[in-house]
Amino acid sequence: MNCPRALAPYYHVGIMNPRKQVELRYGRTRLTVSVPASAAVLTHPVVHAAADAIAVVRHALRQPIASAPLEQLLRQRKPRTVAISISDITRPVPNEPIVTALLVILGACGIPDSAVVVVIATGMHRPSTPEERKFMLGSALLHRVEVIDHIADDAATLVSVSDNPPVSVNARFARADFKIVTGLIEPHFMAGYSGGRKGVCPGLVDLKTVQRFHGYRTLADPRSAEGVMTGNPCHDEAMRVANLVGVDFLVNVTIAHDRKLAKVYAGDLVAAHDAGCKDVAQSTCAQVNDSFDLVVTSGGGYPLDETVYQTSKGIVMALPALHRDSTLLIASDCKEIGSPEFTGMLETYSNDWRRFLDDISRQACPIKDQWVLQMLARVHERITLDRVCLAADDVPTAMRGKLWCRWVDGQGNAQTKVQRFIDEYLAAHPAAKLAVIPEGPYTMLVRATP
Numbered sequence: 001m002n003c004p005r006a007l008a009p010y011y012h013v014g015i016m017n018p019r020k021q022v023e024l025r026y027g028r029t030r031l032t033v034s035v036p037a038s039a040a041v042l043t044h045p046v047v048h049a050a051a052d053a054i055a056v057v058r059h060a061l062r063q064p065i066a067s068a069p070l071e072q073l074l075r076q077r078k079p080r081t082v083a084i085s086i087s088d089i090t091r092p093v094p095n096e097p098i099v100t101a102l103l104v105i106l107g108a109c110g111i112p113d114s115a116v117v118v119v120i121a122t123g124m125h126r127p128s129t130p131e132e133r134k135f136m137l138g139s140a141l142l143h144r145v146e147v148i149d150h151i152a153d154d155a156a157t158l159v160s161v162s163d164n165p166p167v168s169v170n171a172r173f174a175r176a177d178f179k180i181v182t183g184l185i186e187p188h189f190m191a192g193y194s195g196g197r198k199g200v201c202p203g204l205v206d207l208k209t210v211q212r213f214h215g216y217r218t219l220a221d222p223r224s225a226e227g228v229m230t231g232n233p234c235h236d237e238a239m240r241v242a243n244l245v246g247v248d249f250l251v252n253v254t255i256a257h258d259r260k261l262a263k264v265y266a267g268d269l270v271a272a273h274d275a276g277c278k279d280v281a282q283s284t285c286a287q288v289n290d291s292f293d294l295v296v297t298s299g300g301g302y303p304l305d306e307t308v309y310q311t312s313k314g315i316v317m318a319l320p321a322l323h324r325d326s327t328l329l330i331a332s333d334c335k336e337i338g339s340p341e342f343t344g345m346l347e348t349y350s351n352d353w354r355r356f357l358d359d360i361s362r363q364a365c366p367i368k369d370q371w372v373l374q375m376l377a378r379v380h381e382r383i384t385l386d387r388v389c390l391a392a393d394d395v396p397t398a399m400r401g402k403l404w405c406r407w408v409d410g411q412g413n414a415q416t417k418v419q420r421f422i423d424e425y426l427a428a429h430p431a432a433k434l435a436v437i438p439e440g441p442y443t444m445l446v447r448a449t450p
Contacts, residue, residue, distance in 0.1 A: 022436045025301030027333035031415040039434040042286040044443050049260035053097035057264050064267030074109040079177030081115050085199045086182050088122045089132040089303050093184045094261040096138045118147045119173050121203025124210050152207045161244045168206035169245050182251045185276040187226040187444040189316045191234045195252040196273030201241035213237050214371035216360050226444050252276050285444040291323035293432035298440035299332025309338030312376045314440035320447050327387045331418050334392040342369040346402045353377045391417045
C-alpha cells in the first residue's frame, strides 16, 4: 500500500534534547506529554470536517456511487417499512446528521417516521444505555423514530437467512421492505476496514455467526489485518452474509480529527464502501521507515477507549512500529473491562496467552470475545508481556495484574504516570528511538517497502 505521508527523519533521543508537546486522545479529553524534539510523531494528514454535515449527506444521497439516487429507489420500490442500521457506541459515527438527512428524503417519498426503525448494530456488544442513545442520535431523533438494539443471543428477535451454514439476522432489519446500512470507514485491525458489510455482519447477526466471523482459523490468517481486503477471510465472511441479507442502500462516512463528519460515501454496498476505503487508505496512514525502542500510543479516546476490550485495538495497530525489544506504552481511559466472557478469560488465563492460544485452537465453538485476545497475542508473539504497558485511571485493582500487559503504577493520574514512564525510560535508555501515535488505532502504520 502506498502512503502519501512520509515521516520526518528521527534522531537518537538524548536527555538534554529540546522538548516538544504532543497530545494523546484519552477519554473525552486529551493528555499532553512532553517528549524530545527528535521523537517521531506518527500521524496522518489533518482531515477537516464538512461545513454543513446534513447538506453533505443529502448531496451524497442524490448523487450516489454505482446506484440510482435514494429518492428514485424509494419512489420505485414504494416500501411500507424501512430499517436503518447504525453502529453502537463503540464507533464515533456522526449518526445524527446521517439519520436526519435520510428521514428528510424518506418523508418526501411519503414514508412517515412511524414506518422507520433504527437498529443499533451491537454485534455481540452489550445493549446501549439511554445516555448512549442520546449521545449517538440526539433527543429529537429519539422522539421521532423507533430505536432498538440488536441482541445476538435472543432467538425470538432473529430470522434465518441460511441453513448451511446457519445464519440468522435481526428480524426487524431483514423483514423491512427497504434496508439501509450506515457506518464509519476506518482501519480495522482484523477486517481491513470498518463500515460497509460490517453493518450487517457482525453487527446484526446471531451469536454463532459472529463466532464464525471471529473464529480462531479466520483470525490466524495473517490477511485478517488492518488495510487488507483482498483474501481477508474476515472480510469475505462478512460480505457473504451481507449479500444473503440484502442491502438496498449504503451510507458510510469518514470523520475529521474532531470526530465530526468529513466525507460521505453513499450508494451500492460494495462500490461505495470500496471508494471510501481507498480514500481512508490514504488519509489515515503514516509510513514507518523503521521500528522504535519506545512507542507511546492511545486507545483512541471516547468512545473507543471506554473498555479494556476495545483498547486492544490501539495495542495491535502499533505492531508495525515495534521490534522484538520495543516497549509499548498505551494510555486509555478503560472505565470498563468488557463483557463478562472477556473478563472471565482474563481471569482464567491470567496473562498466559500461549495456553489461551493452545486452548482456542482445539475447541469446536469459540468463546464470546476470544478474538480480541487472539489479536492481542500477535503483539506478544513479538514483544514480551511486560513490555506492553497500560496507563489508566479507573481499572479495578483486582484486575490490574490480569490484563495481558504491565500496569503502570505510581502516584498521580494517567497523564502523570505516562509522563513519568517516558522520562524514566529515557533516563535509563538515553539513545532510545521514541515514537508517539496521538490518534492510536485511528492511524494505520504502513511499513516502508525496501
